[in-house]
Amino acid sequence: MDSGGIRRRLALGAAVLAATGALGLVTSGTAQASTAGGCDGQEVRALPFSSGVTHVYRHDGYVCAVTVARHTGGPQAMSVSVQARGGRPVVDTGLYRHHAGPVTVHAGHRCVWIKGSVGQHGSVSSGWILC
Numbered sequence: 073m074d075s076g077g078i079r080r081r082l083a084l085g086a087a088v089l090a091a092t093g094a095l096g097l098v099t100s101g102t103a104q105a106s107t108a109g110g111c112d113g114q115e116v117r118a119l120p121f122s123s124g125v126t127h128v129y130r131h132d133g134y135v136c137a138v139t140v141a142r143h144t145g146g147p148q149a150m151s152v153s154v155q156a157r158g159g160r161p162v163v164d165t166g167l168y169r170h171h172a173g174p175v176t177v178h179a180g181h182r183c184v185w186i187k188g189s190v191g192q193h194g195s196v197s198s199g200w201i202l203c
Contacts, residue, residue, distance in 0.1 A: 109138035110174040116202065119186060123194025126152060126186060128202075133180045135202065138173035139188035145169065151189045157182045157200060 113131025123143070129136045139152040150172035155161035156179040164172045177184070183203040189195035 109140065109171050111136035111138055111176070117186070117198070119188060119196045119198055121188070121190075121194050121196040124150075124188065124190035126188030126196055128154075128184075128186055128198075130202065133178055134176050135179045135184045136174050136176040137186050137188070138171050138175075139190060140171045141168075141190045148191050149189070150191075151187070153187045155185045156180075157184070161185070161187075 109127065111127070111129040111131075113129040113134070113136065115127055116130045117128040119126040119128065124139055124141045126137055126139045135154055135156070137152050137154045139150055141148065141150065147167035147169055149165075150168045151163065151165040152173040152175055153161040153163040154175050154177045156177045159177065159182075162175045162177050164175050166172065172188070172190075179202070183200040184198075185200055186198040187196065
């Protein structure tokens with residue numbers, strides 16, 4: 073076999089390896105998004121409001137939240153935030169069709185403040201919870 077044939081086989085092998093790795097990343101990301109909007113743990117609160125609901129999860133000291141629209145369709149302004157007492161809020165804001173988040177903070181045993189909104193008029197603010 074000449075050196076050109078070896079190069080082509082090496083290039084083909086590298087391409088197959090890269091495609092396999094990319095497929096693995098896409099598959100694992102899709103599986104995570106289909107479970108609780110990407111949050112791990114047990115749902116500890118559901119905070120409903122007129123245009124959606126913010127789901128709150130807790131796992132090993134971490135608190136995660138996702139805001140889900142009641143009515144899906146075209147992109148609409150949505151947000152979700154989680155703030156551990158004494159920390160800064162972690163926020164996801166944008167134009168989404170179905171949900172905003174997940175956002176996660178390490179809260180340990182501290183209280184958290186959760187906010188969620190869908191559209192211009194629907195929102196929720198939990199106050200300090202999970203203390």
